[in-house]
Amino acid sequence: MFIEPSLAGGRRGWIEVICGSMFSGKTEELIRRLKRARIANLKVEIFKPAMDVRYDETSIISHDENKIISTPIENSQQILLLAQEVDVVGIDEAQFFDDELPNVCDQLALAGVRVIVAGLDMDYTGKPFGQMPFLLAKADYITKLHAICVVCGNIANYSFRKSPAKETFLLGEKDLYEPRCRHCYYTHP
DSSP: OOOOOOOGGGOOOEEEEEEESTTSSHHHHHHHHHHHHHHTTOOEEEEEETTOOSSOSSEEEOTTOOEEEOEEESSTHHHHHHOTTOSEEEEOOGGGSOTTHHHHHHHHHHTTOEEEEEEESBOTTSSBOTTHHHHHHHOSEEEEEOEEOTTTOSEEOEEEEOSOOOOSOOOOSTTTEEEEOHHHHHHOO
16 A cells, blocks of 8 residues: 655654664653654554564553553554554554565655654664664654663663573563673673
8 A cells, every 4th residue: 555645734744763772761752752742632543563462462561661552563564554644653663563664654754644663773683673774764863762781880772682592583571681781792691
């Protein structure tokens, strides 16, 4: 499905990306922006990958237990079907979506929608994660958040996996991951 570009009335869309390591506050910031859009009486739709059921099947919930209702979806094309006549689209855990997500975000922005995407910019191996590098390249605005390194207390931008598991997509929380700075990520196994 393709949404026609719409610049009627001067309404222009854009893409905002919120990225960083685990425990950096990405979801908290996404929720904050979406709640502010609702306060402004904008029509908001929120999506998350159906596979992410860590806290709740339908809500997006931050580590601080702040939450907002969302729609779990299997693939990014569903966003185009479900986000009709909206002002703002929020997308959490973008790294878990398929390779069409950057194109979907582009189409929404061209149609005059403000798109706010949150996700991990690097996987546990320190490599760019999923579609995030492509979203960062297309973004009009980027916010990179940092956690605090649990080893030394410095700014952390790596998600260190404490488990020997090798799969890229391994859902977990503090039981499996911890934030680390560059130095501690590479020097403290």
